[in-house]
Amino acid sequence: MSNPHQIILLAHGSSDKRWCETFEKLAEPTLRSIENSAIAYMELAEPSMETIVAQAKAQGTEQFTVVPLFLAAGRHLRKDVPEMIEEIVKQHGVSMRLADPIGQNPHLGEAIRDVVQEELAKSAG
Amino acid sequence: MSNPHQIILLAHGSSDKRWCETFEKLAEPTLRSIENSAIAYMELAEPSMETIVAQAKAQGTEQFTVVPLFLAAGRHLRKDVPEMIEEIVKQHGVSMRLADPIGQNPHLGEAIRDVVQEELAKSAG
Numbered sequence: 001m002s003n004p005h006q007i008i009l010l011a012h013g014s015s016d017k018r019w020c021e022t023f024e025k026l027a028e029p030t031l032r033s034i035e036n037s038a039i040a041y042m043e044l045a046e047p048s049m050e051t052i053v054a055q056a057k058a059q060g061t062e063q064f065t066v067v068p069l070f071l072a073a074g075r076h077l078r079k080d081v082p083e084m085i086e087e088i089v090k091q092h093g094v095s096m097r098l099a100d101p102i103g104q105n106p107h108l109g110e111a112i113r114d115v116v117q118e119e120l121a122k123s124a125g
Numbered sequence: 126m127s128n129p130h131q132i133i134l135l136a137h138g139s140s141d142k143r144w145c146e147t148f149e150k151l152a153e154p155t156l157r158s159i160e161n162s163a164i165a166y167m168e169l170a171e172p173s174m175e176t177i178v179a180q181a182k183a184q185g186t187e188q189f190t191v192v193p194l195f196l197a198a199g200r201h202l203r204k205d206v207p208e209m210i211e212e213i214v215k216q217h218g219v220s221m222r223l224a225d226p227i228g229q230n231p232h233l234g235e236a237i238r239d240v241v242q243e244e245l246a247k248s249a250g
Contacts, residue, residue: 007241022197022228029238065248067241072147099244103147111236113154116192119224123190
């Protein structure tokens with residue numbers, strides 16, 4: 001059997017349910033097409049990264065890639081998240097890679113252009 | 126002549142130059158393919174929305190659509206930005222429409238799936 005690999009889509013989290021719902025919708029195409037992918041929140045909402053890691057580890061997964069649902073890296077991604085990951089790695093004996101925030105990938109800029117083109121069509125309509 | 130319409134890509138802004146550079150890159154495909162589009166910052170960086178509006182108004186533009194480069198709507202988009210827009214509309218006598226945050230458009234979820242697929246390929250490589 002190949003070594004299962006888990007993707008964690010990491011959102012900031014909020015006590016506002018509508019905010020989390022937007023991220024759950026953003027995650028849907030990924031969750032639908034990529035097995036072993038899950039959403040987690042840095043704070044203020046559940047599940048946490050640690051919850052996801054503990055569950056997946058119990059089923060034999062030891063490799064994780066964390067993809068931050070953040071447009072750019074601020075203090076959270078430069079400091080808080082790496083610290084959280086270091087702690088989870090120690091606690092659970094897993095391997096975790098923190099990917100760049102999604103906003104650094106060219107796909108996002110292209111999606112933004114498509115969104116703006118739709119907005120222009122609305123304004124002209 | 127058709128009535129020129131200006132798109133404003135609105136990012137949060139930061140005193141961290143690297144943060145703003147990420148948003149400038151995100152804006153590039155839009156700025157390249159859509160005439161009369163510009164990036165502006167809500168705070169902590171320049172140009173502001175008002176700077177863009179004042180410049181465009183001086184050249185005859187009176188219609189603006191603000192597309193928030195935010196994944197989800199929090200307090201800023203529910204309260205602060207609408208207040209700023211109301212003030213600019215009063216000051217400059219223009220018409221401004223605030224679009225949904227980009228994260229509410231399905232293109233974004235699809236782009237995230239594409240990003241994750243690339244991350245998986247890296248992890249397998």
